[in-house]
Amino acid sequence: MSPQTKQVLRVGKAQLDLLEELTNANGVSGNEIEIREIIRKKVAPFADEIKVDGMGNLLVIKHAKKPNAIKVMLDAHMDEVGFMIVEEDGDGLYEFEHVGGGDERQFVSKPVSVGSQKLPGVIGSKPIHLASEDEMNAVISQQGMRIDLGPAGKGKAKRGDYAAYATKFIRSGDAIFAKALDNRLGCATLIELLKTAPEHIELLAAFTVQEEIGLRGAKVAAYDFYPQMAIAVDSTPAFDFERPDGNENTEYNCKLGGGPAIYIADRGTLSDPRLIRFLTQVAEENKINYQYRQPGGGGTDAGALHLTRGGIPSVSVSVPGRYAHTAVMLARISDWQDTLNLLQQALAAWTPEILSGDRA
């Protein structure tokens, strides 16, 4: 196929509207109902089969148009980090715990939305006026904060209710500011790829639950699908600042504007080298901007996917994003578009021969 005839995906108004709807919706780990129902409606026109499994994963199949097609699984987790109400202190003040890899240093003073009624609230603590010198130099502990719903919230929330950040989506030039870009970017990517699924592969899309608390949904989704290969699509942190001491930043993980981040190694997975090579080749042949995520810590659903049953060759591809696991993340439209195109071209170019040789 010549480059001219290849379908190039653009992130336009429709895609940004989709991402806005997905990021404004709530879906803290363990409570993915709202986000799942939105995604279900989005994929319904393109899907051949849709089901929700026992854990709450949304499993979507787009059948191949020919027999004995290779089964390819795309995975994106739907859940986001957030909070859970533990105890009411009276007067609309609630003690809470965080859910997923929350960062205590930045909880304070963030607007939140509580429960299925989406009660508006804020995470509050002692203001600067009253803080001692010691307190000024320490991280405010979660025990010292409350979710404050105001007097109207008195008795409205109860133990076990979930709370999510209340940040609304903003687009500014090439930048997107939103909560939960980790991993609604991945969800939006899968939705777009389902629309353009190539005919020669059996496309198995899993919108998974509970990734942020230990890749729990992906484990059972992969067991059910048991594909011949799997790609986890996620968002990975970029810490691509200049260093204050002027030295080279050698630990940035990935860079905004660098294109999709292909994983080689993280804490949970050593990506299949055949898939790393394949994605690299697709990116280069199609002149798609890409980068390798720096090997190191962190992890994606691939950590669960590749260990399923007799093993599944797996790799992760992430859209870079700054300020992961906070109330506001920042990502670039161009990186997302490059990610979409890399994956679209990879699916189109997929052949079983890619995995016919031994893994390196």
Added chain:
Amino acid sequence: MKTLLKKLTETASPSGYESAIREVIRAEISSLSTNIKVDALGNLIVTMGKKTDNGLRVMIAAHMDEIGVIVSYVEKTGLVRFSNLGTILPQYLAGSRVVFLNGARGVINHDLPDDLHKIMPLNKHFIDVGATSDKDCLLKIGDVGVIDRSFVDLGKRVSAKSMDDRVACAVMIETMKKIKNNPHELVFVFSTQEEVQCKGATTAAYEIEPDLGIALDVTPSLDILGIKMQVDLGKGPAIKVRDMGMLSDPRVVSWMESTAKKNKIAYQLEVLDVGTTDAKVMQISKAGLPSGALSIPCRYVHSPSEVVDMDDVQATVNLLSALLNNPISL
């Protein structure tokens, strides 16, 4: 056996990148079985014999991966920053040499320390491949390598990198040559990615569905320090009772002990406070199975110069052969 051990330990194959060692091992064992497979995670799976009425399907695993390094950044100066594949111990790094799978060689050192007596963390170390800048550096993000250290014959004892777990691969190969007329289906797995949480054995055990699982690995010997509960070099294979990931099935322990006694093979019991082996994931595969492990005592585990005793190595072959060549009744 020393020749085989030299060949195995001088092969560079870190976790996730085991093709070189797989081919070395495949050449050693290809005449021993017609049923040789490589699975999705790269495990080399060699089946010998058929399960008879008084036999079991036994999975025996020795991991063929070794700890290694992976490039995370190339500085403008040409110095290379790296991350770990498996548990790399920073105290052994400065002055070590590394060899990459793409052929590049380099030396490791670290940034200027604030305190000479403190061990520098991994991310303060770099690899110098002789480049003058990032432009002429032979490495890029994601390139993998291992410690560059040749095998040395110290007589009764030998030293090399990656004795963990190539010495067990050698034991398994030698044992496979001694298998004859046994009633079991023996599935020998040269497993991958053990150093990053026993991944190869996880998927291999799922597919194999063994009745019994045995891991072969090294166990740290600190006999020079005389620390209690540690096995000694030269006192025979260690029969694992527990480690941090597994409690051996007591029936497997007593089967191993009685077989050793019957065959007059000296052995030790191992109660380990660090680490685990492939037996951990075999034990809890699917509906679970009786599992245990034989360990070869090894000094300076995860250093560039691990040391084992050849008498222990031979005795482990003898014990494993005795275990597998006879009916097993737990």
